[in-house]
Amino acid sequence: MPYIQRHAPLRQEDLSIDSIGPVVMAIGTSQFPEKLFASLTRLMPVxxxxxxxxxxxxxxxxxxxxxxxxxxxxxxxxxxxxxxEYWLHDPCLKTRDTGSLAILHQCWNAIPHSAFREECYVAPQVVDRLSILMGLSDGDRILLSMFRHRKTGFFSEWETDSLRKMARVLVACVVKHASFAGAVQTPAKTCLSNREQAVADLLIAGLTVDSVARSLSLSPSTIETYRKRLYAKLDVRSRVALASRIREISQAQATDPCHPAKF
Known part of the structure; x- marks a missing residue:
């Protein structure tokens, strides 16, 4: 079923490097996401x-x-x-031979993973994505993605080409902001207290909060507090992600140990 784009065409003056001035000024502040988003919407509807x-x-x-x-x-x-989880099933990340920077276009119906497609595209009526994927010197990559609803329509080839002109500047701002905010880093350097590690190990083993509480002679509310603290500290939102992050920490500590805080 075709979708109709209901927005005015881009103007050449909208693509000026000056349009990201407010973004640069907001780097390292809580206003950065809002300013970057505003800059993107001046380039094209997002x-x-x-x-x-x-x-x-x-x-x-x-x-x-x-x-x-x-x-x-x-x-x-x-x-x-x-x-x-879903980054593992993202076709865009499987792109090869793109060099240090690529502009990637992904329609909702070209995503093979059904849960990813349903939760992030079909249910919220998101039909299209335009992404900038840039490699960093250490082999990691930065992904900046823009999404459109059904009523907004698909990204055009002209918009894709236009975004390419601004891509390096936009991603450079993201990388700089993330470095100030502590987001672009090796997350395995985070150290846990002895009690946090114990709670994490039991949760990863599949125990319920009540079972962990009984094992450590603590109240379920205390374990729930530890669980929330672990998720926030390691920036994860599931036990699967927690297990992966803990393995990473263990590997890093084997070569560059840090001293866990006392409980």
Whole structure:
């Protein structure tokens, strides 16, 4: 079924490098996602956007930020789900021989993974994605993606070509902001206290919160507090992602140990 684009065409003056001035000024502040999103919408109509760090080794991606014109809660939930799991099923990340930077166009019906397609595209009526994928010197990659709803329509070839002119500047801003915010880094350097590690190990083993509480002679509410603290500290949102991040920490500590804080 075809979709009709209901927006005015881009003007050449909208593509000026000066349009990202407010973005540069917001680097390292809480206003950065909002300013970057506003800059993107001056380039072309965008309903949601999100940025991630894709690591060279296999573990959850790092969500840098998300922003939305219509539903910030959805953008946040979807970006966390992508970082925890769905990046593994993203056809765009399987692109080869793209060099250090690529502009990638992904329609909703070309995503083979059914759960990813249903949760992030079909249910919220997101039909199209335009992404900038740029490699970093350490082998990691930065992914900046823009999304459109059904009513907004598909990205055009002209918009794709236009985004390419601004891509390096936009991603450079994301990388700089993330470095200030501590987002682009090796996450395995995070150290856990002895008690946090114990709770994490039992959760990863599949125990319920109540079972972990009985094992450690603590209250379920205390274990729930530890669980939330672990998820926030390691920037994960599921046990699968927690297990992967803990393995990464263990590997890093084997070569560059840090002293865990006392409980």
């Amino acid at each position: 309903d949601h956007c999100a940025a991630f760090q894709i690591f060279q080794v296999a573990h959850p991606a790092k969500r840098i930020f998300s922003a939305s014109r219509t539903d910030a809660d959805f953008a946040m939930r979807a970006s966390h789900r992508y970082a925890d």
